[in-house]
């Protein structure tokens with residue numbers, strides 16, 4: 446008979462260690478899925494509340510659901526290459542696939558009823574890298590933290606009894622988060638333009654540009670229209686889809702342009718609060734011209750399969766400490782996976 450080299454005590458210890466390894470993996474799996482901390486704000490919860498607000502629309506984005514694809518190019522003048530070594534800022538041209546949209550999860554919402562509009566861009570760099578950015582046509586974000594974003598969605602949900610948001614719940618949110626007051630004041634006086642072509646779109650979140658020496662510069666960016674602002678009028682209020690029709694008509698006449706402006710933070714400026722703008726005297730650099738030339742319906746267009754994750758960045762651009770960035774990245778992936786799976790089921794693809 447062969448003798449085991451271990452004493453019973455050693456054997457038990459070894460078996461216990463072996464059993465611990467899979468147990469550790471199970472605990473990590475449950476933790477990652479949010480099962481061990483149900484109060485934790487997961488991307489499931491964030492996407493869930495957006496879906497509750499916008500309704501069930503299989504195959505569509507869970508926010509900014511109504512939109513249109515556009516293509517064009519970015520013509521860099523080389524000015525931003527002192528701050529960022531990203532090849533997109535060297536003088537020259539980069540093809541762009543973009544998407545105009547309005548906020549909210551309802552793909553049939555009337556355009557005039559939605560105050561927040563967006564432009565997302567995917568720059569296809571010659572070296573195979575991509576720079577993706579989703580910008581909104583407002584000067585700053587309503588809130589700064591992921592918890593506030595979630596609670597704001599919950600406070601704005603329609604009351605099942607009335608079909609409208611409960612004003613008491615919204616008031617309670619504002620009292621708890623007075624940081625939202627400047628946004629509410631902006632929204633109250635804002636008269637939307639009659640065209641996406643004349644909207645200024647802002648990154649809102651801060652990022653870091655990394656220069657050739659490896660030094661980081663805190664920045665935000667905006668695209669500023671060449672097209673003059675015309676306020677929304679009666680004609681637009683009677684047409685649910687005026688934004689899409691307008692942009693198609695304009696692009697049929699010729700390309701539309703925006704300047705890409707980089708705003709550079711000064712020492713001490715905070716990049717982690719998207720609800721706070723930096724003082725107006727900060728340095729701005731005109732990095733070049735965004736030129737959009739063609740529009741296609743989103744479901745058939747090249748933007749359908751793009752997840753405009755704000756953390757898909759080329760070498761030379763990096764995330765800041767803004768906590769919204771990671772939450773956005775995780776939620777956009779969740780939304781992308783859901784909508785592309787649904788689209789595949791709708792078309793019978795496997």
Ligand code: HEM
Pocket residue numbers: 491492495505506507508509512544545546563564565578579580581586590591594647648649650719751752753769772773776777780781784
């Ligand atoms: C925690 C905060 C946020 C959450 C959870 C969130 C969530 C979402 C989701 C789920 C989508 C749909 C993504 C897809 O299916 O492709 C979306 C779209 C979008 N969001 Fe956010 N968002 C947040 C903050 C922001 C901020 C700060 C901005 C600032 C500009 C922003 C701009 C956009 C834009 C432009 C789109 C449309 C992108 C496209 O056209 O595909 N979001 N958001």
